[in-house]
Amino acid sequence: MSHRHLQTPLDPATDAARLLRRIGFGTLALVLPIASLVSRRAAVVLAPIGVVLLIIAALIEEPATFVSTLKRALLSRPGMILVGLVGWAVLSLVWSPYTASATEKAGNLVLAVVLGICGMAALPERMRASNLNLAALGTGIAGAFALALVVIAALRHADTDAGVERGISVILIMAWPALAWLLSRERGLSAVGLALVVGLLALTRFEDGEAVAMICGAVAFGAVSANREAASTIIAAIIAVLILIAPLLPFLLMPIVSTFPQGAGEFTQTLAVWADVVSREPFKLITGHGLDTVLRGRMIGALPQPAPTTLLFEVWYELGIVGATAASACLYFAIRAAGRMPSALAAGGVAAFSTAFALSALGFATLQPWWLMTLAAVVLMFGAIARGQYRTDRPVAPLSLKPAGTSRPKAGGTAG
Secondary structure (H helix, E strand, O other): OOOHOOOOOOOOHHHHHHHHHHHHHHHHHHHHHHHHOOOOOOOHHHHHHHHHHHHHHHHOHHHHHHHHHHHHHHHHHHHHHHHHHHHHHHHEEEEEOOHHHHHHHHHHHHHHHOOOHHHHHHHOOOOOOHHHHHHHHHHHHHHHHHHHHHHHHHHHOOOOHHHHHHHHHHHHHHHHHHHHHHHHOOHHHHHHOOOOOHHHHHHOOOOOOHHHHHHHHHHHHHHHHHHHHHHHHHHHHHHHHHHHHHHHHHHHHHHHHOOOOOOOOOHHHHHHHHHHHHHHOOOHHHHOOOOOOOHEEEEHHHOOOOOOOHHHHHHHHHHHHHHHHHHHHHHHHHHHHHOOOOHHHHHHHHHHHHHHHHHOOOOOOOOHHHHHHHHHHHHHHHHHOOOOOOOOOOOOOOOOOOOOOOOOOOOOOOOO
């Protein structure tokens, strides 16, 4: 009888967990970027489905590990700050004048945070390389498809479909974990090809600020690649400080912008409205006006139309100093944690945070449901890729317990 027939069959529960995990991660990494080009609600639907499948897999395989990991995440300092931020946003519904729409916005924020935390806790200690390859495959296919659609629209002298434009935004932010995975596996040619496609797509989105945001991400990627500890610390500090001093920005920028002869008229009006809001209601900077008051205020005329759409203004106007302080602390710790990830993941993680913050600062998709779900998926992809890297150390077993021919596990592992 051959040795193959003497092997113990795998536990059916383990097989089921691995299958569910592969489908769940594939939903996030492969299906989501492609489906985003054809459906405006792809991220809103697919992200929860993918995370739920990951959670079910974890409950089948290692429920105790899932619960303990979840507890550690919630009781950690960044976890408690994030929970505090979400709790303050929910509490602001009490004084928000637009309770119905604000409740929906708060629900989307809570859902995105729950999916992110629970999804990270559901990831196994080791992720298979075959699963992680789906990240690059999904982004690459979606990027090539999007580029083809843009070229066809240009040849027809037509505007690119709004759904395609939103899908391109998803592809751009999801490109960072895909590039990090390829570089960590030393697949330089594939990484260059994906970067070329993503770069061309970014150039088609210059007006909405996505090209500028991707440039910021690329600069962060290069800086972290050159000096991981110093660059990640500096970038985290810059982003945190920008959020904290946001009410001072209009007063600091207006003298500079006023020196420009032309082309800054609309921006000058925006800064003037921002400065007027800060000066007129300084006490509201403590608690904020409540969730969703910026968007609804602009719609009904409570805020002038030139009012800023940047996240820097929205956080302070809606959540006040409490929300701004919590948000800045969350981003600081998150970027520092990304900078401590192995190999190319550190550069990719900090670049993804820099890109997302730049987009939000430029007024792009601030806290919209599809954007929140996309960001949650990106965080999970980085977490999964970090668990699929080479292990540089492991417990040393006594010589008498080491079996002959023991070798280091291959990258990508076999658990996930």
